[in-house]
Amino acid sequence: MRLKLHWQIFIALCLGILFGMLGRAAGFENFIIEKVYILGIIFLRALRMVIVPLIVASIISGVTGIGSAENFGRLSLKTFTYYIVTSLLAILTGLVFINLLHPGIGAHLGLHEIPGDLQGNVQKLGDTLLGIIPTNPFRSMVDGKILPTIFFSLLFGFFISKAPKPYNRQLTDFFQGFFEVMMRLTHFIILFTPVGVFAIIAKIIASTGIDVFIPLGGYMVAVVAALSFHAFITLPLLLYFIGGVSPRAMFRAMSAALLTAFSTSSSSATLPLTMSSMENNAGVSNKISSFVLPLGATINMDGTALYECVAAIFIAQVYGVDLSFGQQFIVVLTALLASIGAAGIPMAGFVMMAIILKAVGLPMEGLGLILSVDRILDMMRTSVNVWSDSCGTAIIAKSEGETELKVVK
Numbered sequence: 001m002r003l004k005l006h007w008q009i010f011i012a013l014c015l016g017i018l019f020g021m022l023g024r025a026a027g028f029e030n031f032i033i034e035k036v037y038i039l040g041i042i043f044l045r046a047l048r049m050v051i052v053p054l055i056v057a058s059i060i061s062g063v064t065g066i067g068s069a070e071n072f073g074r075l076s077l078k079t080f081t082y083y084i085v086t087s088l089l090a091i092l093t094g095l096v097f098i099n100l101l102h103p104g105i106g107a108h109l110g111l112h113e114i115p116g117d118l119q120g121n122v123q124k125l126g127d128t129l130l131g132i133i134p135t136n137p138f139r140s141m142v143d144g145k146i147l148p149t150i151f152f153s154l155l156f157g158f159f160i161s162k163a164p165k166p167y168n169r170q171l172t173d174f175f176q177g178f179f180e181v182m183m184r185l186t187h188f189i190i191l192f193t194p195v196g197v198f199a200i201i202a203k204i205i206a207s208t209g210i211d212v213f214i215p216l217g218g219y220m221v222a223v224v225a226a227l228s229f230h231a232f233i234t235l236p237l238l239l240y241f242i243g244g245v246s247p248r249a250m251f252r253a254m255s256a257a258l259l260t261a262f263s264t265s266s267s268s269a270t271l272p273l274t275m276s277s278m279e280n281n282a283g284v285s286n287k288i289s290s291f292v293l294p295l296g297a298t299i300n301m302d303g304t305a306l307y308e309c310v311a312a313i314f315i316a317q318v319y320g321v322d323l324s325f326g327q328q329f330i331v332v333l334t335a336l337l338a339s340i341g342a343a344g345i346p347m348a349g350f351v352m353m354a355i356i357l358k359a360v361g362l363p364m365e366g367l368g369l370i371l372s373v374d375r376i377l378d379m380m381r382t383s384v385n386v387w388s389d390s391c392g393t394a395i396i397a398k399s400e401g402e403t404e405l406k407v408v409k
Contacts, residue, residue, distance in 0.1 A: 005193065006255035012194035013201055013263060020205025029206035037203035043196025046189045047269040050182060052141050054272055055294045056153050057179035062290030063157030064172045072158060078399060079292050082392040083300040086238070087339055090230045090384075091332050094306035095313070097226040103218030104317025146268065146298045179290070186272035193256070193273065197263040204375060216373045219314050223377050226306055231384050235302075235391045240409060243395035249407040253281035254390045261386040265378045270386055271297045278393055283406035288397040296389030303381030303388070305339035312356045315366035327360050334359045 003011075023032045066072050134140040134148035141149050160171045236247035251258075257277045261270040271293065278289045312331050316323050323331070334356045353367060394407060 004256075005190070006259060008194040009197050009256055009259040009263070012198040013259060016198040016201030016263075017205055019198070020202040023202065023206045024209055032202050032206040036199050038199070040196050040199035040203060043189075043192055043199070044264065044266075044269060046192070047196075047264075047266075047272060048144070050186050050189065050272055051146075051268055052144060052149060053178075054182045054186060054275075055146065055149060056141065057175055057182045058275065058286075058290035059150060059153040059294050060157035060160070060175045061172075061179040062287055063154060064160050064168075064175065065287040066291065068161075069158070075288075075291060075396070075400070078396050079295060079392070082395065083296065084336075086235070086302050086388050086392065087300065087305045087336055088332075089234055090226075090302035090306040090388075091309045091335050093230050093234065094223075094226045094309040095328065095332060097222050097229070098310045098313045098317075101218065101222045101225075102317060103222050104314040150294060150298060179286075183276070187276060190273050190276060193260055197260065200263050208375065216370065219310075219370065220373055220377065222314070223307055223310050224380060226310060227303055227380055227384050230302060230306060231387055235388060239391050239395065243391075243398045244409055245391075245394045245398060245405070245407050246409040249409075250282065250391065250394060253277060253407055254387065257386055257390070258383050262379045262383045265375070265382045267297045267301075267382055267385045267389070270382075274386055274390060278390060281406065282390070282394060283402075283404045284393055284397045285402055285404070288400060288402065289393055292393045292396055293389055296392060297386075300389055300392065301339035301381075301385050303384030305335045306384070307377060307381045308335040308339065308353055308356055311353055311370055312360065312362065315357065315362055315369060316360070318369055319362065319366065321362065323360060330359050331356055 019036075020029075020032060023029050063072060066075060131145070132147045132151050134145070134152055137148065137152035140152070157175075160168055160175075162168075163171065239245045239247045239250055254274070254277050257270055257274040260273050261267060264270060267274075274297070275289050275293050278284045278293065279286060309331055312335070313323060313328065357363070357366060394405065397405060398408070
């Protein structure tokens with residue numbers, strides 16, 4: 001009997017860790033990094049190939065399926081309210097854990113090299129909100145800029161419903177057919193997920209080993225504890241009491257997507273599998289998933305927001321800077337805004353960290369303190385990002401009266 005996808009991914013994950021450790025111990029880590037990882041690159045490129053057309057097709061078909069402007073406005077309000085509330089809850093959770101554990105006080109850590117293009121990235125991030133409105137939507141799609149692509153797709157889908165007959169019907173059928181083709185292509189790529197996960201994890205372990213994690217153990221404990229609290233307590237409580245959804249059934253339905261998010265560190269690359277899992281395993285309609293999930297993969301970054309808050313205060317503790325309540329409030333607010341602007345790609349949250357450090361006057365070189373362990377934490381916070389998107393989609397689907405959900409309690 002063929003193993004279910006999430007078990008295939010889990011086995012590939014374990015084998016990748018084992019292979020990476022053996023390769024590093026035997027001295028052929030370069031072979032893994034240079035040769036084996038090519039399989040991971042091919043898998044990631046295939047996923048990224050379908051992201052933009054899938055987002056365009058899914059959002060436009062989803063908006064046209066919503067119907068009236070009243071339905072569109074109601075669904076938008078629910079979606080953005082959920083994203084803002086859960087991001088704030090995640091940040092406040094991180095704030096509590098970092099102030100309880102104080103991992104940076106008394107820590108003596110050597111600085112690591114800072115990415116050379118970090119300052120340039122920070123200067124560009126100031127235009128994030130303005131850049132949501134594209135001057136050329138096709139250029140945004142070519143460049144892979146997701147926020148302006150989503151903005152244009154939302155407007156285009158909405159005004160298809162306002163177009164006169166027969167054009168509105170023709171365009172609706174076209175984009176629905178486009179979406180069906182993209183989902184079939186996506187399902188084909190998903191079949192190769194275990195191979196990609198094996199190569200990616202093997203490369204990560206072969207590159208970093210486990211020695212780099214020891215000096216920053218306290219910081220990692222704070223981040224992991226806060227992420228775990230948000231993922232296993234806060235979000236399940238919202239699922240159970242607000243959505244009437246079983247957290248255990250929901251977790252089983254999303255296990256393949258969560259494992260893929262963990263291994264790729266990219267909520268955008270995981271989006272095709274997230275949508276497939278929500279529709280096929282959780283029973284959420286395409287109308288809801290195609291609207292809520294692409295937005296979530298771009299602007300709902302609970303794990304990233306939590307991590308940014310914890311990391312900023314940890315850096316302050318290492319430098320002996322006692323942040324006041326007002327400064328910590330600035331960290332919370334900036335982490336919320338920065339998480340919205342963070343791209344759904346590996347280490348995007350690390351780049352956004354620079355905004356927060358500048359906002360509270362901390363030295364930029366502090367980023368070097370956490371660089372060595374960022375990758376493993378990036379994998380964890382990406383899983384939380386995708387888990388939050390999934391929970392929000394189920395809650396919103398239940399609130400819209402969907403009765404075919406497979407994850408109700």
